Amino acid sequence: MKTLRLTSNDRAILLKSSFLGRLPRSTSEAVIEDATVSTHEEDDVLFRQGDGIDEVFVVLSGLVRLYRVGKDGREADLAVLQAGEVFAESAIFLGHHATASARAAEASIIARLDGRRLRQLAVSNPDVAQAFIELLCHRSKMVEDLLAQDRLHTAPERVANYILSNCPSGSTSFSFRLPFQKNVLAGKLGLAPEALSRAFSKLRQSGVVVRGRMIEIRDRHALERF
Amino acid sequence: MKTLRLTSNDRAILLKSSFLGRLPRSTSEAVIEDATVSTHEEDDVLFRQGDGIDEVFVVLSGLVRLYRVGKDGREADLAVLQAGEVFAESAIFLGHHATASARAAEASIIARLDGRRLRQLAVSNPDVAQAFIELLCHRSKMVEDLLAQDRLHTAPERVANYILSNCPSGSTSFSFRLPFQKNVLAGKLGLAPEALSRAFSKLRQSGVVVRGRMIEIRDRHALERF
DNA sequence: CGCGTCTTTGATGCAAGTCAATCGCCGTGG
DNA sequence: CCACGGCGATTGACTTGCATCAAAGACGCG
Structure with a gap:
């Protein structure tokens, strides 16, 4: 320091x-x-x-x-x-x-x-x-x-909500960059890193694509329903 | 109203x-x-x-x-x-x-x-x-x-901490009355009522006696260790 | 290209939620 | 006074969600 x-x-x-x-x-x-x-x-x-x-x-x-x-x-x-x-x-x-x-x-x-x-x-x-x-x-x-x-929410739901909170409410499809390592996101959401990973892969079938730190949402409404 | x-x-x-x-x-x-x-x-x-x-x-x-x-x-x-x-x-x-x-x-x-x-x-x-x-x-x-x-804590640990927070730090044995129904306590601790009940019965072996709303702590230090 | 770090995937165990049945306590009414 | 009914609490059996451990895969960086 x-x-x-x-x-x-x-x-x-x-x-x-x-x-x-x-x-x-x-x-x-x-x-x-x-x-x-x-x-x-x-x-x-x-x-x-x-x-x-x-x-x-x-x-x-x-x-x-x-x-x-x-x-x-x-x-x-x-x-x-x-x-x-x-x-x-x-x-x-x-x-x-x-x-x-x-x-x-x-x-x-x-x-x-x-x-x-x-x-x-x-x-x-x-x-x-x-x-x-x-x-x-x-x-x-x-x-x-x-x-x-x-x-109130399971791991995939928490992750979905996190993604939605980083998503403008207007557009139906959207993408953004995680502001930090997945490790840190896991901690913030109260999850083990493995649980975060699994949550992402469960969300893939709702149109969430993760590549590195880039998150892509194909259909906002599918996520909201989750 | x-x-x-x-x-x-x-x-x-x-x-x-x-x-x-x-x-x-x-x-x-x-x-x-x-x-x-x-x-x-x-x-x-x-x-x-x-x-x-x-x-x-x-x-x-x-x-x-x-x-x-x-x-x-x-x-x-x-x-x-x-x-x-x-x-x-x-x-x-x-x-x-x-x-x-x-x-x-x-x-x-x-x-x-x-x-x-x-x-x-x-x-x-x-x-x-x-x-x-x-x-x-x-x-x-x-x-x-x-x-x-x-x-950070499991159900029994949370209950133990709750009890300790209602317990003067001086005395080693102590008893007090729950200010509300167990139902409500369970909600406050983020537990299902059944989980609270099981937590209490696990704490019995650390010297916690529950009768109705009365809680009796036989040995404060045993609880702290928990 | 190779190494270390981050991430994913798989296998397993445990904690707690859920559902259902029983128990105990208390107040009511016969 | 006792029998009954109702409600909260407890207990048991089962299920689920997540942590943990271990290993393999992907990515970035020298």
Whole structure:
């Protein structure tokens, strides 16, 4: 891990991030004033569940997995975060402890915003408070979605829903590129990699073609019925 | 369902609720000024996923299940809420749509707080914004906990953890009363009732005795090891 | 071209859901 | 007071979905 300065590209991503993107430009510029940046290699651990942290993290590039570990060492993903996404935001309000561990799933660049300063801003500036509230609402909804998927759907159904969520509702046929390795997708969906593979091959008969990271949907409606 | 006025007992519960309890007394008194109250019988639906709602709900007495339904009609619980707990708080910030359905799991009394007024307060009063932020942080953590439990632990382990979470860490032996029917507990843990039953009987050999709603733990440490 | 890594496929085992039958508890009414 | 009926809880038998282990196949990169 190496610490460095903010490039102008980094600034652009920060300003469009799921948190700062909700703020008026002047405010967000002020917030990133003292941001720090660090680079991490694949598999670097950013923090562990229970660690004391007082920062909010933003992915500038790369991929971060948020997970909990069971006592046998297995890791269950709670979220997979891409450029522009924010994480660990509740730690700064909740006893300054990480509620999960975080690890780079590929080489990544991460920005950190000081927790104390953000808390001050949240009281003095209603826009900042509002942005936090909306961010947290989205976070809750994300996790609720995951939980509901886990409890209601089988592996092929979860995969179908994931594909559909990456698919514009207009067109009947469509194709897109997975934003990460199948390995990581499996984790995000709460599946073993083998189960993901089998799910894909079951979906082939509903018109889903997988080649490498490219996913092709021949008939959106066949998938929805699934 | 019947609408009625706030009793003084209701007020006391509201003021200690997970949301209003974080506010200075003068503020929280103002917030509940225009609260409305309604009673519901067991199995009454309060709202369905996707319904337009612009209120925050507080359980005054009884029990409410928050759930999503799969397309086969099965219901997966996202939370089970008791007196003093707040729900649907993110709807008022997130497009005024319920992200889940809610149903009384037993006869219940529910208070409603006007969404528009709360949003106004959240911008004008930093304390209110802060209370929302903390509430949402807790909500996220709750759901994350559930997801992690589902993904990392077997049924008996989840039940053991549930028991431990109702158990003071000091004493080695302990007993308590389930706050609701086993049926409901099963739903909350993401299990079929039969699976919960089997889990309990597996835990008997670790010193857990179940009689009706009473749970008795003979040796806390045996459970922790499980 | 060859090697390592990611992915797929196959075989097997276990956890939990489902269906069905029984049990226990409690309240009702004879 | 006891018999009955109803409902929640338990138990058993079976099925299913997924994890796991092992091996082979595909892909990318040096």
